[in-house]
Amino acid sequence: MNRTLLSDNQLRTLHGRLGYWVVFSCAFIAFAVAFVLPFVWMLLGAMKSAPELAHVPPTILPEQWHPETYSDAWSFMELAKYFGNTVMIAGGAWLVQLAVDVPAAYALSKLRPVLGNWILGLMLATLMLPASALLVPTYLTITDVPVVHTNMINQPGAIWLPAAANAFNIYLLKRFFDQVPGELIEAATIDGAGRITTMVRVVLPLSRPILAVVSIFAIVAAWKDFIWPLLVLPDPGAQTLSVALNRFAPDTPINLLLAGLVLASIPMVAVFLVFQRQILAGLTAGSLKG
Amino acid sequence: MTATLIETTSLRRPEKPARRRGPRSSGRPGRFGDNLTGYGFLCAALICFALFSWYPIIRGVLLSFQQVDFVNPATWVGWANFQKLFADPLFAVAWRNTLYFTLLALVFGFAIPFVVAMVINEFRHAKGFFRLVVYLPVMLPPVVTALLWKWFYDPGPGLFNTLLHAVNLPGLSWLDSSSTSMLSLVLVSTWANMGSATLIYLAALGGIPGELYEASELDGATIWQRVRYITIPHTRFVLLVMMLLQIVATMQVFTEPYVMTGGGPEDSTVTVLLLLYRYAFVYNDFGTASAMSLLLFLALGAFSALYLRLTRTRG
Secondary structure, three states, X not given: OOOOOOOHHHHHOHHHHHHXXXXXXXXXXXXXXXXXXXXXXXXHHHOOOHHHHOOOOOOOOOOOOOOOHHHHHHHHOOHHHHHHHHHHHHHHHHHHHHHHHHHHHHHHHHHOOOOHHHHHHHHHHHHHOOHHHHHHHHHHHHHOOOOOOOOOOOOOHHHHHHHHOOHHHHHHXXXXXXXXXXXXHHHHHHOOOOHHHHHHHHXXXXXXXXXXXXXXXXXXXXXXXXXXXXXXXXXXXXXXXXXXXXXXXXXXXXXXXXXXXXXXXXXXXXXXXXXHHHHHHHHOOOOOOO | OOOOOXXXXXXXXXXXXXXXXXXXXXXXXXXXHHHHHHXXXXXXXXXXXXXXXXXXXXXXXXXXXXXXXXXXXXXXXXXXXXHHHHXXXXXXXXXXXXXXXXXXXXXXXXXXXXXXXXXXXXXXXXHHHHHHHHHHHHHOOHHHHXXXXXXXXXXXXXXXXXXXXXXXXOOOXXXXXXXXHHHHHHHHHHHHHHHHHHHHHHXXXXXXXXXXXXXXXXXXXXXXXXXXXXXXXXXHHHHHHHHHHHHHHHOOOOHHHHHHHOOOOXXXXXXXXXXXXXXXXXXXXXXXXXXXXXXXXXXXXXXXXXXXXXXXXXX
């Protein structure tokens, strides 16, 4: 292990060992209270009855366990529909982003058409804008898309297509493709592979790590997003979980609402537990070494 | 539209595009064919960027000087939208609140993750546990976090006052009082977002060569001297970049005030973005909302530009 601020020798002294365990225990307790207790409190709260939740001071464990609240919440808020919507929106946003951004990054990296660098620069320039500065004009564009003059409000495309205009995805992918040796592509070409075959059969299999990172972050971002779906999906039947939960919150009994919050969090927590490594890699993706 | 985590955390500078073109394969379509396929691969992205990024940028600037609603055609009104904004007493309130939020978020959200990362980095046990739980809140949808914490903040049966009472402290009114409402929002937002900063700092700390610490120890440096002369200089760049990113992100705070307080009590949590939302989607005054977007962009542009400069020019 890499040597850190304190050396193992220092920690081995009586003084060091005592200090270490005091700090460690304090940190452990602080983390348990700050980051584990809220989740446990939410899980337990959902299984208390509504009158019990109004008690001051609150009970710690439910007096009577109501695990059926979860299924009640599922039907009361029609969560099946909103889960379906959210899966469709997040899944679609993922597929559209891959379908649009992967070939674009590949072209900018390997095919290098004229003005390619200009195009890349114009794409990266959009990263300078705070996302919220474009909220109004993009919303108005969605209500009346230029050239085709359609109104995309309440359609999943209203989320998918703007999500695909993601300069950061293109940048990350292009940087990865740049490292794929040109000889591989030449070899494939000599063997008679076309441009598309070369990309799909030669370059993409090598790019699995970066495709995983881009995919996970695309899905997580779409699942978590609130303000944009709130604007472009006013029809209650088309809304995502986040937007629907916020709409239900004022007139839903608190125990049902809590159960709904738990259910809405499960998929993302599961994604995190399964893909921890990729998420960590994505967070620090080349972020530290210039 | 979404600022994903990964978007906000790349600190690596973009590479200079290579001047030299790769060797052309013979027997394939020539220069013209290459360009044709190249643009074929690019066209979907070009359409998406043109429609939903480049065009809205230009349109946003134009809208700022127009009167726009869904009924009448847009008309040019010059600076009237800006004058209307400056005449609105809430406009100044929104900026003051937003700056207050940003400042408080810096105090909590900037210092805490770094200290936490430094402490975790020294641990020889259960590092995985710390890394796991600090990042869990980041995965929750922000609406879930906001609704959950609204329940925690309930002055009666809420979790926080219960905890305060348990250690014999008086309870607070949290979101119900204009003096603590903003602080409450900062706490949620810090809890929800500090995981990513902590993990990035941990990675940065892990990259500091151990020999430096060893050498300084042999030279008799104390722990604080080691922090001051080794840890901080080696993480200064990451710290600076994360600070810029955090300022840009917190100036755009929306979900927490929208879901938890709706701007109240007494307008104490009306933020710039919340007011912008009201102008656009409650009053349908898209011109004034665009003028506000333009001002927000100008305020944040400096930070974004500095961020890009730093990440591009760092050798």
